[in-house]
Amino acid sequence: MLVRIDPSSTAPLFEQVAASLRRALTDGSPAPGEQLPPARELAAALEINVHTVLRAYALLRDEGLIDLRRRRGAVVLGGASSRARLVELATELVREAKRADVGLEELTGLLKERYS
């Protein structure tokens, strides 16, 4: 599991951390049931604030990729790999839509049409 950040990038650090972890989950490492590194350890290694890491973990939890437990830390959920891939594709889709000046309603319509 490789977590990489670029402090000079315009993207917020917590999003960079979350994106790296999402990519790792897409590759299947760590596997469901395994833990992500403790927030404190990851923050120290990347020389960032621990709350930045916790915010990234909270984002991944909201995406249904991990579970945050008081004693066990951040645990990868079943199906995290395919779900992380889906989130990555959705992010890419939204980025492309914005670049092509396609609005939310039009994009939603497009998705509904393809989904049915």
Add this chain to the structure above:
Amino acid sequence: MTKLIRVLAATVVLPGAALAVTTVLVNAWWDRLPDPIAVHWSSEPDRAGARGLLVGASLILGGVLTVAFATFTVIALRRGRPLPRVGVGLGAGFAAMPPAVLLAVLVPNLDAPDWHAATGSGVTVLVMAGVTVLGVVAAFTGGLPGPVPASAEARPSVGLEPGQRAYWSGRAENRAMLWSFALAPLAIAVVPSGSQWLWVAVLVAIAELLTALTYRVTATVDATGVTIRFGVLGFPRRHIELDAIREATARELTTFGDGGLGIRVNPVSGTTAYKVRGGPALALVLESGRTVLVSVADPETGAGLVNDLIAQRITRID
């Protein structure tokens, strides 16, 4: 032929062969030698010594010198130091000298009724010529002039840009190892061993504790270096500073290679292996010449990050 085999051939096989040949000849000639035997000549024998003492001391000294010289050269090789041909040749010749001198002494004593009658010490020239040839062969076999070059394998990289920060974590575990020890109490209950139950319970508890401590290994890489942790508690733990690492690569290990599973230290090859299974492993070549192997998943990425951090540290201005 690898460098280690060349060095061992020059420092162990050649002097060892001289020692072995001498031992065989001494054994064959034992009944044909007087006791005491002549050990020094001027125009005729002028000094004698006890046969057993001379033979024993010479063979033991030859063995000790061979082992000491081989150990010295292997350590030098492991640390990446050059092995000059002259040094290797002189060392091998010096190690072969005690059995050679013994031969030079014994041949004139052969079939002599007593040590005063021992003649024909011209064999010394032949024996010394043999030692010289042995030294020259050893010099060209095991001499490695110039520093040992770094491995020519391509160094993995994850493309870490200047200013970027990164963290990598990889791990491996051996559940079969865990289960085999977990089932130990059942096996002991089924198979009557005749031992006292208390001792059996203590032994099983120790075995299961050791298994819990060692069935999993984790390696993490960050700007400070590489940290290796064993078991569920993360102990034993070893941290290797980035400054102490020369380069990192990924390597494929066999289950029983490098001494088997667990923490294995090989003083000859300079390898320390942290293994819970065979397969892919992170290989760290240290500045000291030692190698550290850690059996973890996706070692290419970990090795790439180590190499990039080393390069970053070299070019970084703090």
